[in-house]
Amino acid sequence: xxxxxxxxxxxxxxxxxxxxxxxxxxxxxxxxxxxxxxxxxxxxxxxxxxxxxxxxxxxxxxxxxxxxxxxxxxxxxxxxxxxxxxxxxxxxxxxxxxxxxxxxxxxxxxxxxxxxxxxxxxxxxxxxxxxxxxxxxxxxxxxxxxxxxxxxxxxxxxxxxxxxxxxxxxxxxxxxxx
Amino acid sequence: xxxxxxxxxxxxxxxxxxxxxxxxxxxxxxxxxxxxxxxxxxxxxxxxxxxxxxxxxxxxxxxxxxxxxxxxxxxxxxxxxxxxxxxxxxxxxxxxxxxxxx
Numbered sequence: 001x002x003x004x005x006x007x008x009x010x011x012x013x014x015x016x017x018x019x020x021x022x023x024x025x026x027x028x029x030x031x032x033x034x035x036x037x038x039x040x041x042x043x044x045x046x047x048x049x050x051x052x053x054x055x056x057x058x059x060x061x062x063x064x065x066x067x068x069x070x071x072x073x074x075x076x077x078x079x080x081x082x083x084x085x086x087x088x089x090x091x092x093x094x095x096x097x098x099x100x101x102x103x104x105x106x107x108x109x110x111x112x113x114x115x116x117x118x119x120x121x122x123x124x125x126x127x128x129x130x131x132x133x134x135x136x137x138x139x140x141x142x143x144x145x146x147x148x149x150x151x152x153x154x155x156x157x158x159x160x161x162x163x164x165x166x167x168x169x170x171x172x173x174x175x176x177x178x
Numbered sequence: 179x180x181x182x183x184x185x186x187x188x189x190x191x192x193x194x195x196x197x198x199x200x201x202x203x204x205x206x207x208x209x210x211x212x213x214x215x216x217x218x219x220x221x222x223x224x225x226x227x228x229x230x231x232x233x234x235x236x237x238x239x240x241x242x243x244x245x246x247x248x249x250x251x252x253x254x255x256x257x258x259x260x261x262x263x264x265x266x267x268x269x270x271x272x273x274x275x276x277x278x279x280x
Contacts, residue, residue: 015206022199025180035183037191037245039258041198041238043230048209048223049270050202055254057183077183077254081267086209087219090273096265098257107265113274 002147004126006154012165014114017122018084018091020165021112029160032058032153050084055098060149065141076100089114104130104142106150122158126150184248190241197234205230 010017025033035057042051056078076099084091091112096105108126115121128146130139182191205226212222249255 015210018206019199019203022195022202033180035181037182037187037248038194038198039242039245039249043223043227045224045227046220047270048213048219048226051268051270053267055183055249055258077252077257079258079261083270084206085270085273086206087213088273089210090270092271094265094267094271096261098254098261101257101261109271111274 002128002143004128004147004150004154005124007121007123008158009115010120010122010162010165011118012120012169013118014089014112014120016169017112017120017165020161020168021082021091021093023164023168024157024161027160027164029156029163030153032060034059048086050082052080052082052084054080054082056080056095062145065138073099102131104128104139104146106146108150124154182245182248183252184244187241187244187248190237190244194234194237194241197237198230201226201230201233 012020024030025036027033033056035055037055038052039055040051040053043049044051058076058078059074060076062074076097078095078097078099080093080095082091082093093108093110095108095110106126106128108124111121111123113121113123126147128143128150130143179192179195182188209219209222209226213219249258
């Protein structure tokens with residue numbers, strides 16, 4: 001099992017971050033995400049909580065030995081479930097890989113919560129776990145590769161989303177003030 | 179906006195996403211403000227859930243039909259089924275106890 005976690009804050013109010021969350025892709029800094037589809041969505045008529053289930057398509061160049069060993073391809077799909085709860089101002093996004101899931105799972109959780117002074121806390125954790133008891137060293141290599149990819153993409157995700165936030169809200173601010 | 183996993187669903191996806199986004203942007207801030215009492219929250223939630231279905235329900239049915247077919251064609255339906263059995267993720271994840279006060 002390998003873990004990854006990071007926290008940081010965006011200098012934008014929580015509702016701006018949560019609105020911009022749906023505008024994150026396509027993103028020139030995160031070109032590994034090539035498709036996004038909503039496969040289920042509900043708005044709870046009592047709590048107001050929005051649950052969204054999406055499938056993300058990613059292109060990842062895996063090391064040759066992983067492709068040979070596990071039969072992976074360039075296309076990888078991820079299932080993502082998010083909950084937006086306006087009452088508690090709590091957003092959670094949980095993602096699990098669909099591709100190669102018989103061999104390893106990458107379970108990611110993201111949370112956006114409001115901070116004082118109109119800032120937003122972003123926290124992210126991921127657990128990468130190979131399922132096989134056999135092939136210990138191969139599994140370990142796979143985990144390390146996945147966690148490395150995750151770290152790189154997490155970094156790009158932050159850079160990319162920072163751009164989206166800035167562009168979206170600067171543009172709207174300009175439109176509003178003109 | 180990003181692509182659908184199937185090119186033929188992309189126009190429907192774009193239309194649905196736009197519909198959701200424009201509804202959501204009008205929903206979020208008032209929903210936070212309407213959450214002072216459970217009654218006010220429920221009244222607002224019911225009204226806006228109905229409005230969402232009314233505005234985006236039709237395009238959602240079209241897009242959903244297209245994407246369900248594409249998911250099956252890519253062989254993702256069994257993987258999704260397994261993932262849903264393993265982690266249903268039907269109930270919201272509760273806020274952290276250390277979450278700062280609003």
